[in-house]
Amino acid sequence: MFRITPIKNGICCIDGIYAGGVKAGFKKDDYDVGFIRSDTSLDIAYLFTTNKFQAAPIKYVKLKNIKNTNFILANSKNANALTGIEGIKDIEDILEFLSTKIDVIDPIMSSTGVIGVRLNKDKIKKAIEKFDFNERSSNKFARAIMTTDSFEKEIAFEVEGEFGKFKIGGVAKGAGMINPAMATMLCFITTDANIPQNEMQDILREINEITFNAISVDGDTSTNDSVFLMTTREGDYNKEAFKEALKKVMQKLALDIVRDGEGATKAVAFVVSGAKNKNEAKMAAKALTNSLLVKTALFGEDPNWGRIASTIGASGVECDEEKLKISFENVIVYNRGKILFDEEIEKKAHEIMKRREFKIYVDLGIGDGKFTAYGCDLSYDYVKINAEYRT
Amino acid sequence: MFRITPIKNGICCIDGIYAGGVKAGFKKDDYDVGFIRSDTSLDIAYLFTTNKFQAAPIKYVKLKNIKNTNFILANSKNANALTGIEGIKDIEDILEFLSTKIDVIDPIMSSTGVIGVRLNKDKIKKAIEKFDFNERSSNKFARAIMTTDSFEKEIAFEVEGEFGKFKIGGVAKGAGMINPAMATMLCFITTDANIPQNEMQDILREINEITFNAISVDGDTSTNDSVFLMTTREGDYNKEAFKEALKKVMQKLALDIVRDGEGATKAVAFVVSGAKNKNEAKMAAKALTNSLLVKTALFGEDPNWGRIASTIGASGVECDEEKLKISFENVIVYNRGKILFDEEIEKKAHEIMKRREFKIYVDLGIGDGKFTAYGCDLSYDYVKINAEYRT
Structure with a gap:
């Protein structure tokens, strides 16, 4: 104690x-x-x-x-x-x-x-x-x-x-x-x-x-x-x-x-579970923090979950679209082969994305590997800060 | 023939x-x-x-x-x-x-x-x-x-x-x-x-x-x-x-x-040579095309060669700062442990970077692995296009 x-x-x-x-x-x-x-x-x-x-x-x-x-x-x-x-x-x-x-x-x-x-x-x-x-x-x-x-x-x-x-x-x-x-x-x-x-x-x-x-x-x-x-x-x-x-x-x-990431307006936790093992959970979670398409979607507050799925698929980890589940906080957008994303769900997910901090859950549904990675969005200011860094 | x-x-x-x-x-x-x-x-x-x-x-x-x-x-x-x-x-x-x-x-x-x-x-x-x-x-x-x-x-x-x-x-x-x-x-x-x-x-x-x-x-x-x-x-x-x-x-x-990359203003060839083998040359060249810091420096036309070196060092390939050589077209900025970058060299490299297309040469000085990868810069417009994609 x-x-x-x-x-x-x-x-x-x-x-x-x-x-x-x-x-x-x-x-x-x-x-x-x-x-x-x-x-x-x-x-x-x-x-x-x-x-x-x-x-x-x-x-x-x-x-x-x-x-x-x-x-x-x-x-x-x-x-x-x-x-x-x-x-x-x-x-x-x-x-x-x-x-x-x-x-x-x-x-x-x-x-x-x-x-x-x-x-x-x-x-x-x-x-x-x-x-x-x-x-x-x-x-x-x-x-x-x-x-x-x-x-x-x-x-x-x-x-x-x-x-x-x-x-x-x-x-x-x-x-x-x-x-x-x-x-x-x-x-x-x-x-x-x-x-x-x-x-x-x-x-x-x-x-x-x-x-x-x-x-x-x-x-x-x-x-x-x-x-x-x-x-x-x-x-x-x-x-x-x-x-x-x-x-x-x-x-x-x-x-x-x-x-305080350069130009960042949001901090997002990518909570990956159900991976084959811890290492694969980490690979998937880190891939999400590094995908430009995910980062720009965060900046645009666009719950474009297809980019999340695509990034997981490209990350090299074992995965299956019939087992994958994606949620923005408690709003499930894709559930093991079923697209739940409709106008109402989109609106709810969009509201969550307006927050300065939130969680995105990805369950691969395969094993018990878990890892949470933290990333931020990619804004105009990131480009500005880094294009002008030395000038 | x-x-x-x-x-x-x-x-x-x-x-x-x-x-x-x-x-x-x-x-x-x-x-x-x-x-x-x-x-x-x-x-x-x-x-x-x-x-x-x-x-x-x-x-x-x-x-x-x-x-x-x-x-x-x-x-x-x-x-x-x-x-x-x-x-x-x-x-x-x-x-x-x-x-x-x-x-x-x-x-x-x-x-x-x-x-x-x-x-x-x-x-x-x-x-x-x-x-x-x-x-x-x-x-x-x-x-x-x-x-x-x-x-x-x-x-x-x-x-x-x-x-x-x-x-x-x-x-x-x-x-x-x-x-x-x-x-x-x-x-x-x-x-x-x-x-x-x-x-x-x-x-x-x-x-x-x-x-x-x-x-x-x-x-x-x-x-x-x-x-x-x-x-x-x-x-x-x-x-x-x-x-x-x-x-x-x-x-x-x-x-x-x-x-025609989203928002791209430049197309750049990253010509990597002297790698341990072809695979490592490819790893290094691809890492350069994907580094946000390299891509934003291209957009800013900033010959910040340190970002190129750092990306090579982080790419996982065998490398040694005493063997590394970096050039913007024919302008050598770093030569096997020697920093050649001064005001005059910087100006020349900056001029090259104003072009719509140019080559950056990286010689690792270790083996005979070669690979050329092609990338573009990261501009405000990339962020704009992808933050607004579905809205």
Whole structure:
């Protein structure tokens, strides 16, 4: 038995964890370089993108095999990806400079933004000089890592039970190039839970699979996707309670990313059941989040269920039109070979689609595989944002 | 040695082949039901969609195992897909009615349009009554099968060599739900070449792989994709010449579909080389045609090569940033670990992207696998067309 209560201050809900952001001039007039630091060295677990061209900050962490750190430096507007050895050297140079300003233990860098451009080291060093290392603003950090995001993504909980108590907080950024194949663009989670080191990575991977790996904005998997879980170990621990709290944190942040998808006006859960197995349920659900025809129908609030069926049929999963069932919330439009779609049903389904958030249920009627994926619509603004990104 | 000369009249370039279209009222005021027929029974080869929910017209042809026919009835605005047994019965009923109007041998139906709605049999029967069976208008037929297409897709050639001569003509429709996993939406090719029956299917499949299977408008594979190859066998035959002519027909029609992709302003060839093998080259090239971020960059005429690299990295193919090379036509932007992209190169690449058609070269530098895929940009109009499709 345990109780999960929302609290304030995001990643700074943990004692001894500091965070902040400054305006380094990468953005016109907003925070663009930030930090997370800790009084003590933190145990850390992480998941990185499956994109073969992993960005320099990811290569750096893997190269150094970092398991503990007390400092994360993050920047937006430049991904430091496809920058080769030079990109890694830039990180070394920047972190070397950082170490002249504050005591650091195996510091980490994390970047997001345009791919294929060298970092402006001078600007980042000037940002470091402006840091208030005693600041405890999760919000400024959350803003510093935003690119085309329209709002900050933060959350924190306190968890109490017979085992004692711990806290957990997280920040993330998303918006575009979102089809995480391991984690989303950037996500940082802090906790004081006393998790055994050997459980951290497994738990993170398990919860990631049903949260960040279940969302898609545009089907594009970035070079920089990273999720970090850090703990001070000052609190208590209970595995069940921790997994539940971590899931709540990651689900909230993942859904915020979908809600804030580039140009998105709706966040839709595609609940697939009855698949041959879990993997096929995931294939079908992810295919629905990535189909342009489904996404544009969502934008048009058009209950064109034929596009949903066609996408399932093209997704490669085992399916049969005599077994398939499709509903918009509780409105069944197609039931195992029977087209129920008439004017009245269409009107009801259309009303549901006007909501900012709703569920589409697809039952394949074959096995017991289940998966829920979260996607958004495709609007004029997605095209606008991405056609004009660099100009 | 042989010579391929463009000729007129599309599929009606072949003696004894008739085609036409009438206005049945499915469209506001345009041709929407058409036919192709022949004086004699035609040998026929076909390829159908890999979508698991194949439409009723496809199921019908497979069920009857049709190898020869003298009549194809086609309609737009309704795909007769996800309509179950009833959808097949509707075809039987319609073709039964057709047989009271003209002598038919194993007639075929072919449909395109909205999924999940029963055919209006009465309208189609009325259309049949209006057919002028002696009409020889490839163009009217091409218009009758158009949905969101903005122009007719037709082509014909005469091929002459020491072996004698034959003719070949084709029509197709495309526009949306175009990521053919076997053939595009609808394509009909007529010839009088005396091809051995056992070679027809193999040649069609081989040429299809590098033409229709190499294009994508939106990554959505429809329930109705079909390509038909029909011959009267009245002409001569030479395998090499026939393959070359068939390739020219199918390539022209496939490219026309990309050029006329919903909302498309550009047709781009993604020429991938140096892949581990042909399959990986195809995976990479197709991934580029389907990436929303690449497609919106094309629309914005933004030479954001980082998105191309990122898409390659996420496509699942073997790759290495030290071996990768990316060019817009002859302008190299990234060369095996070196970022060549500066203001001058950017300007040159931007100029190339202003063209209506151009090539993007990606050399993976690993093996000798090559594949060229054809795609288009993603514009506001794609969203508009598909958000408003049924309303």
